[in-house]
Amino acid sequence: MTTSVVSVDNLRVSYSTSRSSVEVVRGVSFDIAPGESYGLVGESGSGKSTIALALTGHRVAGATVTADSLNVAGLDVLDLSQSELRAFRARKIGVVYQEPARALNPTMTVGAQVAEVFRLRGDDRGLARRETVAALDRVGLPDPATFASRYPHELSGGQQQRVVIAMALAVSPELLILDEPTTGLDARVETEVMALIDQLQIELGFATLLISHNLPLVAAHCQRIGVLERGVLVEHGSAADVLLNPSHAYSKKLVAALPDLAFASARNRDSADETDPLVTVTGLSKSYGGKRALDNVSLTIGRNEILGIVGQSGSGKSTFGRALAGLIRYDGQVSFTDSFERRRPARPLVQMVFQSPDASLNPRRTVRQVFARSIELLGGTGTVEMLAESTGLDLALLKLLPHELSGGQKQRVAIARAFAGPVPLVICDEPTSALDVSVQALVLDLLEELQERTGVSFVFISHDLAVVRRLADRIGVLHEGRLVDLAPTEQLFSGDVDAYTESLIASAVDLRARGVRTPAVAAPGDGWQANRAR
Amino acid sequence: MTTTSVERRTALLGLLGKRVVQIPVVLLVVSILTFWLLQVVPGNPGRNALGQYATAAQVTAWNHDNGVDGSLVTQYLHWIGGFFVGDWGQSLVYSTPVRELVLERLGNSLLLGLYAFVIMVPVAIALGSAQAYREGKRSDRAITVGLLSLSAIPEFVVGVVLLLVFAVWLRVVPVQSAAGASGDFFDRLRVMTLPAVVLALGYLAVLTRMVRSGTSEAITSQFHRTAVIKGLSSATIVRRHVIRNALVPTLSVLGIYLGTLLGGSVIVETLFSYPGLGALMVTAADRKDVLLLESGVMITGAVSLLALLFTDICFVLMDPRIRFNARETN
Structure with missing residues (x-):
């Protein structure tokens, strides 16, 4: 025991406010x-x-830290004076x-x-x-x-x-x-x-x-x-x-709950038809200052299709989503095949689901108010209750404000909002990146189910290849603003692809493969890892 | 020289260059508007200056001599032409050159404003940061309530109360501050203290509030936690990680206040009979002293704009993220 760098025994941390006390760490030892x-x-x-934070001796206001032992580097952290600390x-x-x-x-x-x-x-x-x-x-x-x-x-x-x-x-x-x-x-x-x-x-x-x-x-x-x-x-x-x-x-x-890179989705791909495009994008470009964020991107989005867009941050994938939604000015053309413009009254053609539901929901509006307003704006025919049920939200949540919901619930609200009325295209920009893995899986299920039920087209933007593979019919890869690959999902993972796409897939596979590697059987060529496994 | 410091120097020079163009343009527009607005005030400047016994011919001649006859455009051009070469004309009310009058009063106002500013800023920083470190405690709330109540009371009420206490009962300062414009330094300081305090009190509440929220944001930030877990002492953390970040939001308000304070305050100057620019401007507007008012407005405007420029420069020096380039926000 004395040789350990860290020795924690029965660590308990509770936060207390004037009214209540919550124990957030309950007897942890390692x-x-x-x-x-x-x-x-x-x-x-x-x-x-x-x-x-407890290991560093940092105490948040209102927190009580107790432990039978909390030794780090041979010192009892709970027993140190300010200067010793x-x-x-x-x-x-x-x-x-x-x-x-x-x-x-x-x-x-x-x-x-x-x-x-x-x-x-x-x-x-x-x-x-x-x-x-x-x-x-x-x-x-x-x-x-x-x-x-x-x-x-x-x-x-x-x-x-x-x-x-x-x-x-x-x-x-x-x-x-x-x-x-x-x-x-x-x-x-x-x-x-x-x-x-x-x-x-x-x-x-x-x-x-x-x-x-x-x-x-x-x-x-x-x-x-x-x-x-x-x-x-x-x-x-x-x-x-x-x-x-x-x-x-x-x-x-x-x-x-881990989205597995190895398994393709069970989606019925026959329903998607890219030869009958809903949206045609031609020569889409966008510059910020002198920097090219999007460089001449052309593609189509089919009816009933889920189009995945992947790339690193800075690759222009979010810019692509924003341009498609008309949130920013751009060069090039985005045209819908049907003449939705002549619909009366005019209704939005595009809805967006953003990464952070915290930032996209008005903190002072209850879920019911958000839904009612969205149904009105999007020309939906359902009621607030129907919308909640269709996205798996408990009716009791309708009267709550966003900060009273969990992250997953908030994202469900943000998704439900986009489906409040008949909208032909929904753009999801990293909708699950801010969520825990188990919640992430449920949200992906919901998106898939909604797509099947409503038949809208999806643009699904993510940096996570596993997530995109699970959902998308086709995947477009963006690198420094250019569309370097665009192929049906399985073809992208097995076929002849751009070098950049290959490296993207490789690092995703690597990250997961290392996970199931037992330390003792590290590959011989794997220098330092073999070293550590001794 | 590293690339970043070169970038910052370019940003600073760019800002200065832009302001050198902007400031005269703003002043020009202000002067035109003031000139035009003044025509609304009834009365003839020559008649006001010469009194009711002057003949119509005398009034016309006086107006002509002082460049206040003819069309509005001619009058304006006459004035602005003189202004740029230093000939600001003759005050219609005081019959002395406008330039001397304005510059003397400006000196008094600058002094008083600066004094108020020097009192106000340290007090606001001390109170605001003390509040931030005691956020939610009783002392925090007490200071907030106290300051808000103070700022809710009009300046002239606070001024009168302070006059009663310090000038009438305790007799530590004179009732009238007119003498403040002359005498030795400590005499002037003594005379100016009461008006300066009243001026400072007016802005103290908002400023303290800004300091409080800035400090509170800095000490609850993650980089503050990083500094604590680095093992730095509290003094070092305050000096290196809190002050700068805490004062950045306050700085913007400070610039506006500095400009306002330096330009003179009508109420305080009148209340304490202090010979400042604010009181002079009121008289000029009241008596339709076109030339005096125009020059006064130009000078006050210039002082405010320079104060803003000064804070902008401080901004760039304090916060490396600030750039004054218009950028597409999305």
Whole structure:
């Protein structure tokens, strides 16, 4: 026990307000050996981030932390004085956060922020500057000396996360806590960031605690996994065991909910007919400033078809959706085959479902008000209750405001809103990216069911190939604004495709394949991984 | 020189260049509007200046000499031409050159406004940040209620009460601040304190509120948490991670207030008989002193615009994200 980097026994955290007290972590115990990677998996609200904060000794206002033992790097975190706590944070641990853009101070150069850690150790200015450049170099940032004088908003998400990693590892901590480190990053960047962490772990020998809702990611990185459900550690074991033979009902549910890249959808593809297009897009282009976001994209969207659009962030996929919906000005042509324009009264032709239902629902309108208004605007014939039932929403939810709903319920409301009346085309822009995996599966089911029932055409935009494969009849791949591939789904996964598409598929497959790999049988050519498996 | 600092310097120079063009254009439009609006005020400037016993011929001659006869366009061109070469004309009411009058009063107003500003800003920052660190506690609410009540009371009421207390009962300051324009530095400061405090109180509530929300946003932000978990001391966190981010939203309000304060305040100047620009403008408008009013408006406008420019520059220096380029938002 004394050799563990982390030793947690019966950790309990509760938040209390003046009226009530909620226990969010309920008696969690685990150990992490030096150099080991331990993963905590759970959905939002399961208490996993709270555990991470408890390990750093950071106490959120109103939180009560108790434990039989909470030892990190040989220190009892609960027993440290303020100054001891600061020294402990400065030397023993590093934390990488979920949203690097928000974890970095927007008004300080990234170099200054990394240098702070060295200055804290007592290094003088010149030394700290040189060490900062070295630290930025180590995390693979280009031209680190110049890079240090840039501000966070001038970097991409992946670069920001590398800066945060450089900052966390600056003074060689014994424990690196990774709190959803790649959520919000693209599949390719995610692979790169995780590979970087794996590689640095070999070099520097720190232990990691990886916290994520993404089970395959955790399984790929960690030797042991703990599954958290509402503050209770319901299962723990080796990564392969948990992923391949989950024993607890909740873990089974998590594993089952994973959209599997290997399995195609069961959709009846005969119903879709791309030769009878609903929408024809010709030469669609869009520039922001001097930067080309969309470059001469031409395609058709068939009646009754689900067209998947994939690409990394910055590939122009969201711009494509917005142009299609008429939300931005663009060059080129988007024309509907039928002359809907002559419908009286004029009704919208397009509806959109956005990534974040929090941002797309008016916080001061109840679900009933949202639905009633949408039915009126879209010329629907049903009632509010019928709309709720058709999207699997409990009628009791109708009187609630958005903040009283869960993430999945909110997204259902946003989807229902788009289906309130007869609309020929629905555009979904990353509709499940902000949701937990189990909820994600249900929302995808709902979208599929609605499509079959109503026969509308769908444009489904996502960075997640597995999700798109499950739903789409055809997939278009966008890269730097250009449509590099457009093919029926199965053909795209098996056939002759653009090099970029291939790399996209490869990194998606890799991410999942690593998940089921047992550490002991790592491929021989797989350098550092074989190394870690010893 | 790194690329980013070059970019920022270009942004700053671009901003300055743009303002150098914008400011004169705005002032020109303001001067035309003021000139035109003044025609609504009844009365003949020559008659106002010479009194009721002057003959019609004398009035006409006076109007001609002072360039206030003929068509509106000729009058305006005459005035603006003079204004640019430093000949601002003769005040119709005071019979002294407008330039001296305006610049002297402007000096007084600038001094008073600056004094009020110097009192107001530290107090607002201290109160606002103290509130943010005590958010939701009793002291936070007490300060909010106190400041809002203060700002709900009109300036002249607050002024009169303060005059009663400090000038009439305690006799630490004079009732009239007219002497403030002369005398040695500490005398002037003593005389100006009461009007400056009254001016500052008027804006304090809103400013404190801004500081409070800015600070509260900064200390609940994720980068603040990052700084805490880095192991930095509280003092370092405040100095390096809070102040700048907390004050960025406040800065925009501050620029507007600075301009308003420096341009002179009618109520406070009148109440304390302080010889500032605000009181002078009221007299000029009242007596249809076209030339005086025009020059006064131009100067006040210029001061406000320069104050805004000053805050814009501070903005660029404080927040690297700020760019003043129009950009398509979607």
